[in-house]
Amino acid sequence: MAVNLAQEKNYTADEMMIIAASRMLKSDDVCFVGIGAPSAACNIARLTHAPDITLIYESGTIGTAPDVLPLSIGDGELCDTALTTVSVPEMFRYWLQGGRITIGFLGAAQIDKFGNINTTVIGSYDSPKTRLPGGGGAPEIASQAGQIYITMKQSLRSMVNEIEFFTSFGHGKGYDDRQKLGLKTTGPAALITDLAIWKPDPLSKEFTVTHLHPGVVPEDVQANCGWQVKFSETFSTTPEPSLDELKVLRDLYKRTEEAHKTS
Amino acid sequence: MANFTSLEKAVDAVMSDGVCVAFEGFTHLIPHASAHAVIRKEYRNLTLVRMTPDIIYDQMIGMGCASKLIFSYAGNPGVGLLRRLRDAIENQWPVALEIEEHSHAAMANAYEAGASSMPCAIFKGYAGAELKQVNQNIKTIHCPFTGEELVAVPSIQPDVSFIHAQKADKKGNVLIEGIIGIQKEAVLSATKSVVTVEEVVDELKTHPNAVILPHWTVDYIAEVPGAAHPSYAQGYYDRDNAAYIEWDQISADRTRFQNWMVENVMQQTTDIFAKRVGFLAKDKLSKKSEH
Structure with a gap:
C-alpha cells in the first residue's frame, strides 16, 4: 500500500497529495482558494515554485500571502497580508462572474467520475441522512473560474458512481455537457488524490489516472474508488516530493498548529 | 437616525416573534453579543437570514428561536458541520426548520x-x-x-439586521474595516438595524474610501467591546479558533448544548464579552483598559 512506501521514504500520502496539487499551479495564476487541502496546496505553491501567484479567498481577500494556514476562509491573517480586501458582493460579481479567476481550487465531500461535486446532503434533500454544509461559493466557482482543480483523499464513500446531489457542476454526464449548458469555462481539469493524479479524458471527460504516486499500484486506486477506474495508456509515476517541498510544507503546518493553539 | 442605547434596549425596540432577521459578518465581526441578547429574550418563529450560519445560528436554532433559515453555507468554518442545525433539519429538534438554500x-x-x-x-x-x-x-x-x-x-430585505463594527463616532457614523463581508448591504437592505461597536470615539480619523455607514442609515448603536467573540474584530482581538473547535463537541450532544447555553448565554449579560476577549486582545484594547 502507498502509505508503507511513503513511510520508508519519510513522507506521508497526505504530504504527497498536497505537494502534487501545489505543482499544478503557476506564478501567473489567479486562484480562488477553497479551505482545507486546497488552501495548503495553494500556499505551498506560493512558497515554492509560484511566488507571484494571486491567491483569492471568498471572504474578499485578493492577493493574500498568509504566514500560517487559515482555519476559515475569513481569518484576519488573510486580510492582513492581502493586496486589497473587497466586499463579498464585489468578490462574486466583478472578480468571479467577471471572469478574472483562472483556477478554482476545490475540495469535495463526494465526487463522481465526471468531477461533479456534492457538498449538500447524504440521502434525500427533503429528509436527509446527513445534512452537509452546502455549496457556499462552489456552484459559481465551478462554472465561472477558468478551470477547476480538485484535491481530496480517496475512499469508497467520497468517490462514488453517482453523487446524491449536484451541488457544483463538473462535466455533467461527460462529453460536451458543459457546452450544452452554455458554459465557456473548462471545468474540472485535474483531480489530485492521496494516491494519484487524474485528468479528464479529452473526449468523454471521464477522470483518468495519469500518474500514480510513488509506491502506489493500480489496485490501490481501484480499492478506494467507487467507479471502474480508467488508467491512461501512458500513465507514469508522480515525482517524489523534494526535500525543499517537504520542508516548506512541514514548516507551514508547524506554524499553523502553533498559531491555532494559542489563538 | 442613530440612537445610542444598551444592546438590550435596542433588541426590545426592534425584535418581536415572527420577524425576518439577519445577523451578518463573514467570519469576521460576527455579532455574537446581539445573537445572545436575542436568545435570552426567547423570541420564537424567527426567519433567520445569514450567508454562513455558523455558531450563532446553531445556538439560535438549537434554542428553538427559528422556524425558517435562508442561507448559503451552513458549516462551522474550518471545523466541520453544524450539529444543532443538523438535528433540526434531520430530526426536527427542538422544532422543525424550513430551509431556503442558495449559493x-x-x-x-x-x-x-x-x-x-x-x-x-x-x-x-x-x-x-x-x-x-x-x-x-x-x-x-x-x-x-x-x-x-x-x-x-x-432580494433580501430583512425586518431587522444586526452587525458588529469597529467604531462609531459620537454622531453615530459607523466604520467597518478588514473583511467587510456583506454588512453594509445587510444594514442598507433592512427596515431596522442594530450595530454593536468595539468603541465610540470622538472622530473616526479615516481615509476617503473607508467603508462607512452614515449615522442616518443606522437605527441603534450599542458599545459592546468584545461583541464578536469567538469571531474577531480586526485591530482589536484575534479569532478564538480554539472556541470554534470546542463548539464541535459542545454542540454534539443535546444536553451538553443546553447546559452550556444556560451557563454561558441565559445566565450571562452582555458585559461578559469584554472579559472573553481579554486574552486575545491586541494593543488597542489593552491600552484602552489601562485608562
Whole structure:
C-alpha cells in the first residue's frame, strides 16, 4: 500500500497529495482558494515554485500571502497580508462572474467520475441522512473560474458512481455537457488524490489516472474508488516530493498548529 | 437616525416573534453579543437570514428561536458541520426548520438588490446546480437585449439586521474595516438595524474610501467591546479558533448544548464579552483598559 512506501521514504500520502496539487499551479495564476487541502496546496505553491501567484479567498481577500494556514476562509491573517480586501458582493460579481479567476481550487465531500461535486446532503434533500454544509461559493466557482482543480483523499464513500446531489457542476454526464449548458469555462481539469493524479479524458471527460504516486499500484486506486477506474495508456509515476517541498510544507503546518493553539 | 442605547434596549425596540432577521459578518465581526441578547429574550418563529450560519445560528436554532433559515453555507468554518442545525433539519429538534438554500453568489446579489431597493437580483449562476430543483425562489429569466439565460432570486430585505463594527463616532457614523463581508448591504437592505461597536470615539480619523455607514442609515448603536467573540474584530482581538473547535463537541450532544447555553448565554449579560476577549486582545484594547 502507498502509505508503507511513503513511510520508508519519510513522507506521508497526505504530504504527497498536497505537494502534487501545489505543482499544478503557476506564478501567473489567479486562484480562488477553497479551505482545507486546497488552501495548503495553494500556499505551498506560493512558497515554492509560484511566488507571484494571486491567491483569492471568498471572504474578499485578493492577493493574500498568509504566514500560517487559515482555519476559515475569513481569518484576519488573510486580510492582513492581502493586496486589497473587497466586499463579498464585489468578490462574486466583478472578480468571479467577471471572469478574472483562472483556477478554482476545490475540495469535495463526494465526487463522481465526471468531477461533479456534492457538498449538500447524504440521502434525500427533503429528509436527509446527513445534512452537509452546502455549496457556499462552489456552484459559481465551478462554472465561472477558468478551470477547476480538485484535491481530496480517496475512499469508497467520497468517490462514488453517482453523487446524491449536484451541488457544483463538473462535466455533467461527460462529453460536451458543459457546452450544452452554455458554459465557456473548462471545468474540472485535474483531480489530485492521496494516491494519484487524474485528468479528464479529452473526449468523454471521464477522470483518468495519469500518474500514480510513488509506491502506489493500480489496485490501490481501484480499492478506494467507487467507479471502474480508467488508467491512461501512458500513465507514469508522480515525482517524489523534494526535500525543499517537504520542508516548506512541514514548516507551514508547524506554524499553523502553533498559531491555532494559542489563538 | 442613530440612537445610542444598551444592546438590550435596542433588541426590545426592534425584535418581536415572527420577524425576518439577519445577523451578518463573514467570519469576521460576527455579532455574537446581539445573537445572545436575542436568545435570552426567547423570541420564537424567527426567519433567520445569514450567508454562513455558523455558531450563532446553531445556538439560535438549537434554542428553538427559528422556524425558517435562508442561507448559503451552513458549516462551522474550518471545523466541520453544524450539529444543532443538523438535528433540526434531520430530526426536527427542538422544532422543525424550513430551509431556503442558495449559493453565496445568490445571497450576495440578493442583499445588494435589497440595499438597492430592487425586487430581485439578476446574475449568472447555478449552472447545472440541483438547488434550482429544490428551491422555488431560484428562477430563470432571459436578458431582454441578448436573450442570454440568467438567474433571478428575490432580494433580501430583512425586518431587522444586526452587525458588529469597529467604531462609531459620537454622531453615530459607523466604520467597518478588514473583511467587510456583506454588512453594509445587510444594514442598507433592512427596515431596522442594530450595530454593536468595539468603541465610540470622538472622530473616526479615516481615509476617503473607508467603508462607512452614515449615522442616518443606522437605527441603534450599542458599545459592546468584545461583541464578536469567538469571531474577531480586526485591530482589536484575534479569532478564538480554539472556541470554534470546542463548539464541535459542545454542540454534539443535546444536553451538553443546553447546559452550556444556560451557563454561558441565559445566565450571562452582555458585559461578559469584554472579559472573553481579554486574552486575545491586541494593543488597542489593552491600552484602552489601562485608562
